[in-house]
Amino acid sequence: MDPTLLLQMYRNLNQKQASVFYAIRDWCIKRVSGLNPEQFYFYINGGAGTGKSHLIKCIHAETSKILRKLPRNAEEADISKPTVLLAAFTGTAAFNISGTTLHYLLKLPRSLKPPFQGLGNKLDEVRAELSNAEILIIDEVSMVSKSLFAYVDARLKQIKGIQRPFGGMSVLAVGDFYQLPPVRQAKPLCVYEPMQIDLWRDHFQMITLTEIMRQKDDVTFAEMLNRIRVKEKSDALSEEDRALLSQAITDSEHCPKDTLHIYATNKQVEKHNSESLALFHSDIIRIDADDYKKDPKTGRMMRQTIPFQGTKKELPDTINVAIGARVMLTRNISVQSGLCNGTFAKIAKIMTSENSGGPHITKLGLELFNDNVANKQSNTGTTDNIVFIQREEENLKQKGIVRRQFPLKLAFACTIHKVQGMTNPSAVVSLKHIFEPGMAYVALSRVTSLSGLHILEMDERKIFANPEITAALENMTKTSLEQVMPLFHITASLNRPDALIVIHHNTEGLPSHIGDIQSHHELHLADVLCLTETHLRGSLVGESLHLEGYNMFKRNRNVSYANYPHMANKDGGGVAVYVKNHIQVHEKRYLHNTTDIEFIVIKADGPINALIAAVYRPPDYRIHPFLSNLQSLLESLEIMDHHLIIVCGDFNEDLLSKSSKPILELFQSKGYTQLITTATTDKKTLLDPIFISQPQRCVHSGVLHTYYSYHNPVYCIID
Numbered sequence: 001m002d003p004t005l006l007l008q009m010y011r012n013l014n015q016k017q018a019s020v021f022y023a024i025r026d027w028c029i030k031r032v033s034g035l036n037p038e039q040f041y042f043y044i045n046g047g048a049g050t051g052k053s054h055l056i057k058c059i060h061a062e063t064s065k066i067l068r069k070l071p072r073n074a075e076e077a078d079i080s081k082p083t084v085l086l087a088a089f090t091g092t093a094a095f096n097i098s099g100t101t102l103h104y105l106l107k108l109p110r111s112l113k114p115p116f117q118g119l120g121n122k123l124d125e126v127r128a129e130l131s132n133a134e135i136l137i138i139d140e141v142s143m144v145s146k147s148l149f150a151y152v153d154a155r156l157k158q159i160k161g162i163q164r165p166f167g168g169m170s171v172l173a174v175g176d177f178y179q180l181p182p183v184r185q186a187k188p189l190c191v192y193e194p195m196q197i198d199l200w201r202d203h204f205q206m207i208t209l210t211e212i213m214r215q216k217d218d219v220t221f222a223e224m225l226n227r228i229r230v231k232e233k234s235d236a237l238s239e240e241d242r243a244l245l246s247q248a249i250t251d252s253e254h255c256p257k258d259t260l261h262i263y264a265t266n267k268q269v270e271k272h273n274s275e276s277l278a279l280f281h282s283d284i285i286r287i288d289a290d291d292y293k294k295d296p297k298t299g300r301m302m303r304q305t306i307p308f309q310g311t312k313k314e315l316p317d318t319i320n321v322a323i324g325a326r327v328m329l330t331r332n333i334s335v336q337s338g339l340c341n342g343t344f345a346k347i348a349k350i351m352t353s354e355n356s357g358g359p360h361i362t363k364l365g366l367e368l369f370n371d372n373v374a375n376k377q378s379n380t381g382t383t384d385n386i387v388f389i390q391r392e393e394e395n396l397k398q399k400g401i402v403r404r405q406f407p408l409k410l411a412f413a414c415t416i417h418k419v420q421g422m423t424n425p426s427a428v429v430s431l432k433h434i435f436e437p438g439m440a441y442v443a444l445s446r447v448t449s450l451s452g453l454h455i456l457e458m459d460e461r462k463i464f465a466n467p468e469i470t471a472a473l474e475n476m477t478k479t480s481l482e483q484v485m486p487l488f489h490i491t492a493s494l495n496r497p498d499a500l501i502v503i504h505h506n507t508e509g510l511p512s513h514i515g516d517i518q519s520h521h522e523l524h525l526a527d528v529l530c531l532t533e534t535h536l537r538g539s540l541v542g543e544s545l546h547l548e549g550y551n552m553f554k555r556n557r558n559v560s561y562a563n564y565p566h567m568a569n570k571d572g573g574g575v576a577v578y579v580k581n582h583i584q585v586h587e588k589r590y591l592h593n594t595t596d597i598e599f600i601v602i603k604a605d606g607p608i609n610a611l612i613a614a615v616y617r618p619p620d621y622r623i624h625p626f627l628s629n630l631q632s633l634l635e636s637l638e639i640m641d642h643h644l645i646i647v648c649g650d651f652n653e654d655l656l657s658k659s660s661k662p663i664l665e666l667f668q669s670k671g672y673t674q675l676i677t678t679a680t681t682d683k684k685t686l687l688d689p690i691f692i693s694q695p696q697r698c699v700h701s702g703v704l705h706t707y708y709s710y711h712n713p714v715y716c717i718i719d
């Protein structure tokens with residue numbers, strides 16, 4: 001994925017999405033640090049468009065990056081093998097997250113009926129391919145049946161040779177059980193059935209995303225979708241929701257004809273498709289299936305003059321198309337390349353060759369609709385944006401026929417089952433013939449705003465949820481992940497207007513990370529935000545470094561060392577402090593006897609009186625001269641006669657190590673208490689302490705998360 005786009009996706013994560021992202025990121029950091037955290041089994045729940053797929057993409061990119069460091073420790077490990085597996089039941093859902101289908105990934109048989117079929121002689125190959133795999137992500141989990149889930153568990157146990165659930169892998173299951181259930185009337189995974197081993201109920205913890213991102217510019221519509229998501233058959237629509245939906249009601253005369261039509265059944269779809277082909281296109285081309293049958297005399301496979309009729313076939317007898325006609329693939333040709341069952345495209349080229357019976361269509365050039373696809377076409381034979389597909393094969397065994405036909409159908413319209421996961425600016429949705437819970441909700445929630453929705457045959461009785469889902473989700477074990485973003489939750493319940501929140505973070509470069517700081521959900525809660533390793537040069541501060549609502553103070557490395565020019569001239573380092581506008585502060589720029597140390601001191605005069613210092617000690621700054629200069633700084637602070645002094649920063653002394661800690665000892669000898677008790681870096685060292693002269697004034701302290709620095713931010717709240 002394009003790193004700039006990915007970074008923007010990280011920055012855009014809403015607070016709930018970020019909690020899940022950081023929880024799983026932290027698990028990976030622990031795993032890589034050799035701490036062997038317990039496997040996790042999370043279920044990410046959330047209505048249509050709450051950003052579940054967006055979150056999966058971010059988690060996949062970040063966790064793959066971190067876990068890549070794991071196999072390096074193992075001898076003979078092949079680091080090209082994936083550490084995080086991305087999968088879904090359907091090809092389109094898999095492609096949407098750049099993953100693959102569960103069947104393909106785990107080489108599952110078509111029929112999942114017991115007994116379990118092992119991998120046989122493929123085991124070694126699959127085992128080698130998945131040797132580094134640590135996490136399995138399953139999207140659109142509502143479509144995964146219990147038998148498929150049990151197969152996934154058994155298969156992973158076989159591949160990993162470990163009898164723990166899912167072969168000891170962690171699992172992130174994502175989806176919305178109010179959307180489409182598994183095919184063939186199977187019970188959804190979350191609905192408990194006694195007498196069965198229930199992997200779901202026994203292991204999974206639920207986290208619910210609540211903010212709708214797809215319709216975020218149309219909040220009224222988004223809120224209505226949330227209500228109809230859980231509406232049961234016996235519930236009536238509220239007057240308000242009825243009025244909203246009635247704005248979208250139209251009829252076949254007046255609705256936009258060239259917009260995607262979504263129906264419940266294949267019959268409705270086929271009727272609409274053939275009418276639209278005739279309406280929009282005149283040069284209609286008929287593509288018959290090439291059916292081959294063995295000649296009893298010669299034993300050779302002979303092409304039949306007309307396609308074989310009767311019996312159920314996957315590939316159609318005949319397809320009528322035209323240049324420019326909307327079509328959809330009906331087979332997973334290559335999920336990685338976006339050629340999946342359910343992929344939408346336009347016919348761009350029709351390639352023929354001459355044979356004895358006249359021109360014969362050999363290839364079709366498709367312009368795929370999915371934006372991601374263009375970047376992924378590698379070995380599928382492409383020109384510009386066109387992907388060429390060939391005829392696929394189907395064996396009609398009982399009839400002795402081999403069929404060769406394009407796995408394609410017209411797609412001016414499609415069924416609701418094909419639009420799950422899709423985001424569209426507009427759609428025409430028919431509510432006629434809806435036969436399952438969740439169908440109306442899936443169809444109505446595809447568009448980004450109410451103005452893009454056109455409803456045919458409105459019937460509010462067709463909008464209904466499965467009540468079993470509501471009961472099942474109520475009974476599921478839940479986790480709020482509040483501990484992942486502690487400051488966010490503490491401040492929400494903190495009713496102390498004059499509390500002071502101080503945060504320190506080693507940013508590893510302010511100019512490159514200002515965007516990350518601006519979008520961080522907790523850093524902007526700081527009244528005083530101390531940053532080290534700002535890497536700033538020059539005296540001017542660009543507009544881009546401005547944080548809304550804050551005043552900035554800074555001291556660059558090059559002005560911090562009077563007696564060590566070699567340190568002053570080195571890149572990196574530097575300290576800055578951002579202070580909320582309403583706090584009265586003065587910077588204490590020149591301190592008696594204090595030189596050769598990267599620091600800033602600010603004196604806050606209200607609402608809380610305090611001296612706050614941020615310090616950075618480079619790792620190569622020898623401890624004795626540093627201690628002596630730090631001592632001078634602390635003595636200068638003492639003589640300012642302030643009762644509350646807070647000194648934070650990166651001192652490059654690991655307070656979790658067993659070796660001596662002269663910096664900590666110096667602070668303790670001066671009566672300070674250190675507040676941070678857990679690791680502050682990705683290597684699980686504690687390099688970023690907060691020292692305080694009056695520990696009784698601190699009501700909360702701890703460590704926050706970021707994705708862009710080796711260091712995590714630390715905070716304290718002063719009453």
Ligand SMILES: Nc1ncnc2c1ncn2[C@@H]1O[C@H](COP(=O)(O)OP(=O)(O)OP(=O)(O)O)[C@@H](O)[C@H]1O
Pocket residue numbers: 012013014017046047048049050051052053054055176213214215420421422423
């Ligand atoms: N944090 C975010 N910032 C910006 N856009 C987002 C964010 N999360 C999701 N989106 C956008 O909102 C739309 C819906 O998101 P997404 O497809 O991830 O939702 P979903 O929960 O997977 O939906 P569905 O259940 O219908 O499959 C997409 O266009 C996506 O790019």
